[in-house]
Amino acid sequence: MGRPRAFDVEKALDAMLCVFWRKGYEGTSYADLTAAAGVERPALYAAFGNKEALFRSALERYVERYLDYFPAALELPTAREVAGRILHGVVDLNTRYGEHTGCLAINGALAGPDEAEPVRQALIDFRAAGQERLRQRLERAKAEGDLPPGASPEALAAFVMAVSHGIAVQAKAGVGRAMLEAVAEQALSTWPAGGAAAPASPGR
Amino acid sequence: MGRPRAFDVEKALDAMLCVFWRKGYEGTSYADLTAAAGVERPALYAAFGNKEALFRSALERYVERYLDYFPAALELPTAREVAGRILHGVVDLNTRYGEHTGCLAINGALAGPDEAEPVRQALIDFRAAGQERLRQRLERAKAEGDLPPGASPEALAAFVMAVSHGIAVQAKAGVGRAMLEAVAEQALSTWPAGGAAAPASPGR
DNA sequence: CCAGTTTCATAACAACCGTTATGAAACATG
DNA sequence: CATGTTTCATAACGGTTGTTATGAAACTGG
Numbered sequence: 001m002g003r004p005r006a007f008d009v010e011k012a013l014d015a016m017l018c019v020f021w022r023k024g025y026e027g028t029s030y031a032d033l034t035a036a037a038g039v040e041r042p043a044l045y046a047a048f049g050n051k052e053a054l055f056r057s058a059l060e061r062y063v064e065r066y067l068d069y070f071p072a073a074l075e076l077p078t079a080r081e082v083a084g085r086i087l088h089g090v091v092d093l094n095t096r097y098g099e100h101t102g103c104l105a106i107n108g109a110l111a112g113p114d115e116a117e118p119v120r121q122a123l124i125d126f127r128a129a130g131q132e133r134l135r136q137r138l139e140r141a142k143a144e145g146d147l148p149p150g151a152s153p154e155a156l157a158a159f160v161m162a163v164s165h166g167i168a169v170q171a172k173a174g175v176g177r178a179m180l181e182a183v184a185e186q187a188l189s190t191w192p193a194g195g196a197a198a199p200a201s202p203g204r
Numbered sequence: 205m206g207r208p209r210a211f212d213v214e215k216a217l218d219a220m221l222c223v224f225w226r227k228g229y230e231g232t233s234y235a236d237l238t239a240a241a242g243v244e245r246p247a248l249y250a251a252f253g254n255k256e257a258l259f260r261s262a263l264e265r266y267v268e269r270y271l272d273y274f275p276a277a278l279e280l281p282t283a284r285e286v287a288g289r290i291l292h293g294v295v296d297l298n299t300r301y302g303e304h305t306g307c308l309a310i311n312g313a314l315a316g317p318d319e320a321e322p323v324r325q326a327l328i329d330f331r332a333a334g335q336e337r338l339r340q341r342l343e344r345a346k347a348e349g350d351l352p353p354g355a356s357p358e359a360l361a362a363f364v365m366a367v368s369h370g371i372a373v374q375a376k377a378g379v380g381r382a383m384l385e386a387v388a389e390q391a392l393s394t395w396p397a398g399g400a401a402a403p404a405s406p407g408r
Numbered sequence: 409c410c411a412g413t414t415t416c417a418t419a420a421c422a423a424c425c426g427t428t429a430t431g432a433a434a435c436a437t438g
Numbered sequence: 439c440a441t442g443t444t445t446c447a448t449a450a451c452g453g454t455t456g457t458t459a460t461g462a463a464a465c466t467g468g
Contacts, residue, residue, distance in 0.1 A: 001435070001436040001437070001442080001443055001444075002434080002435060002436075002442085002443040002444025002445070003433070003434040003435050003443080003444050003445040003446070004434075004435060004444085004445080005444095005445070005446095006434090006445075006446070007446095022315065023315055023316060023317055023318075024314070024315035024316055026230060026231060026316070027230060027315055027316035027317045027320070028317075029317070029424080029425070029426085030425080030426065030427090031424090031425095032317075039446080039447090040446075040447055040448080041426085041427080041428090041447090042427095042428075042429095042445085042446070042447075042448095043445070043446065043447085045426095045427075045428080046444090046445070046446090050426075050427075051426065051427090102314075102315070106314070106373060107314060107315035108315070110228070110306075110310070110311060110314050110315075110373065110376060111226065111227055111228035111231055111306070111311035111312070111314075111376065112227060112228055112230070112231035113227055113231045113232075113233070113236075114227075116231070124377045124378065127377065128377070152386065154383070154386075155383065155386035155387065155389075155390060156390065158374070158379070158383050158384075158386065158387050159386075159387045159390040159391065161370070161374070162367060162370030162371055162373070162374055162384075162387045162391075163366060163367060163370055163391075164370065165369065165370040165373040165374065166365070166366030166367055166368065166369040166370030166371075166373070167366055167370075168373075169310060169314065169366070169369040169370070169372075169373065170362070170365070170366055170369065172314060172315065173328045173331065173332070174328065175362070179358070179359065179362050180362075180366075182356065182358075182359035182362065182363075183359065183362050183363045183366045185359075186359060186360065186363040186394055187363065187367075187391070187394065189394045189396075190393045190394035205412075205413055205414070205465070205466040205467065206412085206413045206414025206415070206464085206465060206466075207413080207414045207415040207416070207463070207464040207465050207466095208414085208415080208464075208465060209414095209415070209416095210415075210416065210464090211416095233454080233455070233456085234455080234456065234457090235454085235455095243416080243417090244416075244417055244418085245417090245456085245457080245458090246415085246416070246417075246418095246457095246458075247415070247416065247417085249456095249457075249458080250414095250415070250416090254456080254457075255456065255457090
């Protein structure tokens with residue numbers, strides 16, 4: 001009962017996500033948000049809460065809509081393939097849309113005033129969680145002999161994520177896909193070779 | 205003649221530079237700036253112009269005060285040493301001060317509202333200029349046989365800068381120096397071996 | 409010591425920020 | 439059709455943004 005919604009909440013969130021993607025959390029005003037969503041401020045407050053809660057909803061949407069390549073990459077058979085898929089996935093996502101290049105998890109809030117620190121910390125935790133998942137995957141690779149005994153899964157995970165972040169910064173600066181592909185390939189060029197063959201199906 | 209300055213312009217600029225470093229261009233308010241400089245707004249306007257001009261002055265100061273390692277790195281004899289010095293210089297600078305980690309050229313303005321686009325573009329140009337200087341240095345290295353004929357100075361320069369940016373993002377997120385050193389080393393492990401020996405003094 | 413000049417802080421400016429109180433509009437149920 | 443409930447836009451809230459007009463304070467020159 002009651003008056004029905006006059007706007008599509010999901011579509012509005014998708015649209016606002018793109019604004020956050022382009023302008024970041026602090027750089028996005030409610031004037032931007034209402035223009036993108038097509039409804040006025042009170043409707044957004046009723047549907048999503050305040051600006052911080054709205055941004056967190058946008059981040060969740062970002063994950064399920066654009067970051068599916070990441071868990072898929074983790075399931076590839078070799079560590080080298082995992083890293084390659086991640087880096088090329090980053091290049092693809094960060095250069096796919098001309099209006100909002102780069103990565104929401106970095107554009108969203110890197111530096112800013114003290115009041116925005118909760119959001120900044122949320123993005124830090126978010127990125128760290130991804131890095132941790134990659135580290136565990138590389139740990140497994142090392143146990144399987146897919147990485148040499150001297151390799152450090154923690155350092156390799158940090159390296160892959162750092163290159164990803166660097167690619168995101170460059171993409172936001174307007175660097176084209178071809179150049180960033182070359183950056184990814186350079187990063188992959190000396191991936192440590194494992195002593196064993198393919199871990200899951202060694203005989204294939 | 206006239207009333208003399210009651211504050212040290214250079215010290216004020218140094219102090220405000222640190223604020224921009226920590227909070228970025230948009231995230232820094234005049235309340236922050238006056239608190240750091242120790243003088244009120246009109247004094248800053250008289251000495252530096254408006255906020256954008258003030259930020260540009262801070263960026264210049266940043267270069268001459270913190271980025272001296274970069275031109276020094278370009279003068280090292282081999283491309284590998286150049287890249288190594290740059291990456292380790294980045295790690296050092298980005299983790300040296302706990303109050304303002306990361307890099308001003310990235311923290312300053314990555315994403316933001318449309319009004320701040322001139323500042324964003326200035327930082328993009330600034331970073332691109334550094335990358336171009338590195339590219340020219342690597343071009344020379346290739347001509348000297350310090351890099352293999354198949355190597356791409358443009359891609360290698362983009363790679364080194366991308367890793368630098370990634371390190372800056374991680375440093376801003378609180379990642380420690382040791383881990384970032386490992387990232388830099390992993391990046392350097394991908395460096396292509398040159399065909400010739402040391403270029404300038406091959407017999408040494 | 410007075411006139412001229414430069415620099416300073418106080419205080420105000422309009423514009424915008426995120427947030428919310430108010431009341432009209434649109435539905436389901438009785 | 440009236441009642442209750444939910445959602446909407448209008449409009450305002452206090453606070454902060456970058457910028458500047460005003461006038462007092464501090465110096466050098468004559």
